[in-house]
Amino acid sequence: MAGQGTRRRTASKAPAQEEQAGPRTCGPCRGTGKLLSGAGGTQHAVVCPWCEGTGTEIPDHDAQANPAERPD
Numbered sequence: 001m002a003g004q005g006t007r008r009r010t011a012s013k014a015p016a017q018e019e020q021a022g023p024r025t026c027g028p029c030r031g032t033g034k035l036l037s038g039a040g041g042t043q044h045a046v047v048c049p050w051c052e053g054t055g056t057e058i059p060d061h062d063a064q065a066n067p068a069e070r071p072d
């Protein structure tokens, strides 16, 4: 590894998507509100814990606090 110094990131404008204040499509379920889960051996659809089935990203939402399925 040749030391070429530290690359500095130029402060650039954030992408337009970052500037949008409106609702954003939930990434994990891609806006469908459902996720496929393989829990239990059979793949089946569950309500997306990230958006709670709305398909829209919920700011500061903790999916781990309300998982779609809890292991018994």
Ligand SMILES: [Zn+2]
Binding pocket: 026, 027, 028, 029, 030, 031, 032, 033, 034, 048, 049, 050, 051, 052, 053, 054, 055, 056
């Ligand atoms: Zn979702």
